[in-house]
Amino acid sequence: MRTCQITACRAAMLALVLLCATAGSAVAQWLSVPVPGTPRAADGKPNLNAPTPRVADGKPDLSGIWRADTMRYNDNLLPPGTQAPMLPWAAELYKYRVDTRGFDRPMTFCMPHGVPDAMTVAGLPFKILQIPGETVVLFEEFHKYRQIHTDGRQLPVDPDPAWYGYSIGRWEGETFVVDTAGFKEGSWLDNSGHPHTEALHTTERFHRINFGRMDLEVNIEDPKAYTRPWKSDTLHFLLQPDTELLEHLCENNRDLQHLQDYWQRQQQAVPPATGKQ
Amino acid sequence: MKARLAILMCVASIAAPGLAVAHHSFAAEFDENQPVKLTGTVTKVEWTNPHIWFFIDVKSQDGTVANWGFEMGGPGQLLRAGWKRDTMKIGDVVTVEARRARDGTTHANAQNVVLNSTGQRLFAASSQGQ
Numbered sequence: 267m268r269t270c271q272i273t274a275c276r277a278a279m280l281a282l283v284l285l286c287a288t289a290g291s292a293v294a295q296w297l298s299v300p301v302p303g304t305p306r307a308a309d310g311k312p313n314l315n316a317p318t319p320r321v322a323d324g325k326p327d328l329s330g331i332w333r334a335d336t337m338r339y340n341d342n343l344l345p346p347g348t349q350a351p352m353l354p355w356a357a358e359l360y361k362y363r364v365d366t367r368g369f370d371r372p373m374t375f376c377m378p379h380g381v382p383d384a385m386t387v388a389g390l391p392f393k394i395l396q397i398p399g400e401t402v403v404l405f406e407e408f409h410k411y412r413q414i415h416t417d418g419r420q421l422p423v424d425p426d427p428a429w430y431g432y433s434i435g436r437w438e439g440e441t442f443v444v445d446t447a448g449f450k451e452g453s454w455l456d457n458s459g460h461p462h463t464e465a466l467h468t469t470e471r472f473h474r475i476n477f478g479r480m481d482l483e484v485n486i487e488d489p490k491a492y493t494r495p496w497k498s499d500t501l502h503f504l505l506q507p508d509t510e511l512l513e514h515l516c517e518n519n520r521d522l523q524h525l526q527d528y529w530q531r532q533q534q535a536v537p538p539a540t541g542k543q
Numbered sequence: 544m545k546a547r548l549a550i551l552m553c554v555a556s557i558a559a560p561g562l563a564v565a566h567h568s569f570a571a572e573f574d575e576n577q578p579v580k581l582t583g584t585v586t587k588v589e590w591t592n593p594h595i596w597f598f599i600d601v602k603s604q605d606g607t608v609a610n611w612g613f614e615m616g617g618p619g620q621l622l623r624a625g626w627k628r629d630t631m632k633i634g635d636v637v638t639v640e641a642r643r644a645r646d647g648t649t650h651a652n653a654q655n656v657v658l659n660s661t662g663q664r665l666f667a668a669s670s671q672g673q
Contacts, residue, residue: 367568368571369572389616389668390619390620512619512622515592517592518592520612527646528572
């Protein structure tokens with residue numbers, strides 16, 4: 267009886283806290299939605315330092331809404347002070363993109379960031395849904411998604427090139443390893459403009475450190491653009507508790523005309539002849 | 544009193560800090576070395592993705608009026624920064640700190656917006672630095 271009373275009291279307190287968190291406008295409710303399964307302190311606040319959650323088979327569960335802890339990775343995937351080992355054509359194209367301040371990056375034309383930089387847009391979070399046989403990544407940016415198959419299939423042979431490529435995932439201990447290939451040219455590896463070709467093969471290593479933090483290292487292999495494989499900086503992600511993704515589309519792209527008009531007037535805005543293969 | 548404080552703290556804890564984002568390159572379109580601070584009357588608000596644009600009539604000392612357009616983040620970023628779609632309405636007088644467009648037009652990227660009637664200062668989810 268006493269246990270029951272205490273439980274009821276705690277439930278009532280939690281309900282009060284959640285009511286507080288969701289009080290306000292309809293928008294505030296959508297932005298602040300208590301997510302079941304979130305570990306909480308006695309005051310009801312999410313405990314972001316709680317242990318890594320796990321799925322039924324004991325593997326870490328990467329599910330949740332995440333965002334990068336800084337825009338730095340989105341600007342440049344490499345560790346500060348380092349350079350990617352680019353082949354001459356790639357170096358020339360990269361220089362052009364830097365010199366023209368990235369005016370013609372895919373997003374200017376309402377195309378999304380790709381692999382891995384769609385996860386590094388700090389202002390637009392992403393949601394991971396880890397379910398048996400598949401891990402789905404939902405990107406707030408332009409309402410896009412990515413599928414990582416974990417059902418044991420292999421990467422397709424001679425696939426039709428795709429913006430996000432084709433992804434398979436496996437667990438190596440506590441690390442979720444994702445191999446992706448079959449990319450289409452067009453996406454940039456970061457906003458600085460590191461290019462890639464259809465030969466790109468990325469290997470992402472996700473590690474959820476605790477409930478609130480997740481790290482990722484990416485290996486970039488593209489023998490048609492780089493002299494050797496190279497690694498990204500360690501990317502840090504922060505869980506966004508008790509919230510939801512919002513809509514982001516490209517319905518009013520005023521920037522395209524401004525950017526094209528301005529840069530077409532600049533003599534720089536002529537792509538290098540060897541820039542594209 | 545305690546309950547009121549708790550609710551205040553609770554609300555504060557869920558107000559996520561504003562995060563900058565851009566679907567395009569800030570540096571390609573705007574010049575961080577051309578800051579402008581303008582006060583005017585709101586003539587139009589486009590509460591749309593991927594960027595919100597709003598326009599104000601700015602009166603100069605000689606009496607001429609110029610219509611300026613300002614870019615902010617998208618609705619999602621502004622909602623998370625505490626805006627609502629009706630926070631700024633046509634006819635409101637606002638003061639905007641912004642970075643002017645490279646092309647020299649009366650376009651700029653807003654850093655923050657002050658609602659002159661209340662003094663409320665709002666983060667505009669600028670894409671500067673990206």
